[in-house]
Amino acid sequence: AQRVTQPEKLLSVFKGAPVELKCNYSYSGSPELFWYVQYSRQRLQLLLRHISRESIKGFTADLNKGETSFHLKKPFAQEEDSAMYYCALSGSARQLTFGSGTQLTVLP
Amino acid sequence: NAGVTQTPKFQVLKTGQSMTLQCAQDMNHNSMYWYRQDPGMGLRLIYYSASEGTTDKGEVPNGYNVSRLNKREFSLRLESAAPSQTSVYFCASSGYGGAYGYTFGSGTRLTVV
Numbered sequence: 584a585q586r587v588t589q590p591e592k593l594l595s596v597f598k599g600a601p602v603e604l605k606c607n608y609s610y611s612g613s614p615e616l617f618w619y620v621q622y623s624r625q626r627l628q629l630l631l632r633h634i635s636r637e638s639i640k641g642f643t644a645d646l647n648k649g650e651t652s653f654h655l656k657k658p659f660a661q662e663e664d665s666a667m668y669y670c671a672l673s674g675s676a677r678q679l680t681f682g683s684g685t686q687l688t689v690l691p
Numbered sequence: 692n693a694g695v696t697q698t699p700k701f702q703v704l705k706t707g708q709s710m711t712l713q714c715a716q717d718m719n720h721n722s723m724y725w726y727r728q729d730p731g732m733g734l735r736l737i738y739y740s741a742s743e744g745t746t747d748k749g750e751v752p753n754g755y756n757v758s759r760l761n762k763r764e765f766s767l768r769l770e771s772a773a774p775s776q777t778s779v780y781f782c783a784s785s786g787y788g789g790a791y792g793y794t795f796g797s798g799t800r801l802t803v804v
Contacts, residue, residue, distance in 0.1 A: 592731065617792050627734075627781065629792040669733060671792075677722070677741070677785075678749070679793055683733040 585610045585674045589682035596660050597690050604655040604685045606644075606670030615673040616653040618644055619681075622666045630655075630668070640664070660689045694718070697782050697796035704772040704803045712767040712799050714782030722785045723765035724749075724793065725757060727778040734781065740765055772803045 586609040596602045608614060618630040631639045633646040633653060644655045653670060670682040695716045704710055716723065721742045726734040736749030738757040746757050754776060756768045765784075769776060779800050783793040 589733075619792075626797045627783075627793075627795040629794075632792060678724070678736060678739060679783075680736075681726075681734040683731055 585614070585672050585680045587670050587672050587680055587682035589668075589670055589685050591685045592683070593686050593688070595688045595690055598662055599659050602657050602660045602664070602687065602689075604668050604670075604687065606653045606655065606682060608651050608653065608670075608672050610651075610672060610674055612675055616644075616646055617671045617673070617679070618642070618653075618655050619669040619671060620666050621669065621684075627669065660687075662689045662691060665689045695782055695784055695794050695796035697780075697799055699799060700797065701800050702802070704769075704801065706773060706803060708772050709768065709770050710772065711769075712780055712782075712801075713764070714766065714796060715764045716782075716784040716794070717763065718784060718786065718794065719762070720784035720786040720794070721762070723759065724783045724785075725755075725765070725767045726781045726783065727751065727776075728781060728798070729778050737767065737780075772801075774803045777801060777803045 588607045616633040619627045620630045621627045642657045669684045671679045698713045724739040725737040728734050735751045740746045740759040743762045758766050779798050781798050782796040785793045
């Protein structure tokens with residue numbers, strides 16, 4: 584079975600402060616991990632994939648297999664980063680399993 | 692614009708009524724999915740279709756049926772709506788085995804009264 588845990592339902596930071604959204608997973612094989620973002624009442628958009636090791640909108644995420652984590656980080660938060668963030672895992676069945684999401688609010 | 696199109700965007704049903712949510716993609720993706728999004732629970736997979744002609748149950752299939760009409764279209768049917776099915780429904784599609792993630796539709800906000 585595959586499982587994704589996002590321990591923080593809500594997270595607030597001030598503009599310019601660093602932000603880290605936590606994601607832990609449970610999967611016996613080699614997972615593919617993703618972060619999705621959903622701005623207010625919009626569709627989910629792919630933010631980044633661990634296999635591409637990219638930085639999108641200043642966000643990065645590193646897969647730590649030892650800690651089974653895939654935390655999302657940004658050094659300087661912006662107000663436009665306020666959104667719901669979902670961590671997701673794709674296993675051998677190629678189905679995405681989502682965490683429960685973290686609502687990020689960046690305060691002015 | 693290429694992508695996933697869902698209709699309708701909003702719907703209110705009375706308990707016991709039936710309806711079909713439509714989804715179409717124009718990216719030539721093999722796989723399509725239906726999720727429901729509920730507060731505090733994230734997105735949960737209802738049904739999916741790995742390829743044209745196949746459908747499989749996901750995590751929460753009870754009360755739903757699906758049809759993969761062709762490669763482009765994947766519909767979700769509620770035969771007898773219940774208040775517990777009040778949710779936001781998202782359709783998604785993927786190609787290349789999902790290696791590049793899923794593309795989502797804009798969602799259908801369904802209320803069952």
